[in-house]
Amino acid sequence: MKFNNYIPKTPLTIECNVEKTLEVLGGKWAFLVLRELFDGTQRFGALQRKITNVSPRALTSTLRHLEEHGVLERHVFPTVPVTVEYSLTPKGEDLHQILKEMKLCSAKWT
Template structure:
């Protein structure tokens, strides 16, 4: 059997998307632009500090963009870029796979 070497781009993509909460944040933003508090409320076990870190990382990778609206108080929304939206088929495939193969623990069903 031939040993296949990992593509550095694939390896980097998996490393990025496998950081805790990153994929769930992207998945949440598939619903459209959201404010920090909206993302935080949708993912209640995620701390504000980690959310802030992940949003900055995703913005640096150009997966999300941050829009600042000069209102009082200032409104900031996060949305997916084209690069981020192109993750939709991947996330849909994971969702379909999980629906078919992953059991939900009873404690998680109540949330």
Template sequence: MSDPICPGSIERLLEILEGKWTLLLLRHLFNGIKRFGELRRALHPISPKTLTDRLRLLEERGIVTRTVYSEVPLHVEYQLTERGRRLEPIFIAMGVWVQSEASDPKNELVSKSLSS
């Protein structure tokens, strides 16, 4: 069996999750179906173009699905695919790591980010 954290694996994950807003966007989608406006408010000050670009990229990569409802008023909903849901344990592990590091006074950067 190959090493699950070999450099190639990490590089591929970073390619899939590229972009400043992608991780934050996914964090909000872990909480369920969201409309564009909900995501935009949650990720303020993200621009509509950037949000659209991130969502399209995630849709192309099979992480997010986009559903258009043609009723009046027209609305679009975004949700994670099964592939996207499989990223959740990674986010949980990162959160656990940050929490554990925050208790170490030498980790000023981690402690500072949790208090802001």
């Protein structure tokens, strides 16, 4: 067998850990949701009141995105109406220091 025409498969992109973190935080509302959850568990309505100008659709999308990436947990309680609470996972808690440093940098340079 000849392998003269063999071209090794190489990834189209090189995985970058910083890029993966920014993918999680990249949404317009993600920083604000995390800011509120750093203070503790919150219900959907409370998040919506505290984050001004966020639509229910945008907030729902952001919460789902963060949940899919393992940053927060969604807890559903069988009440009428249904009660839903959101809290950070250990992965989400780890983002607290990153966001603090970004805030300090922004305060220093803007």
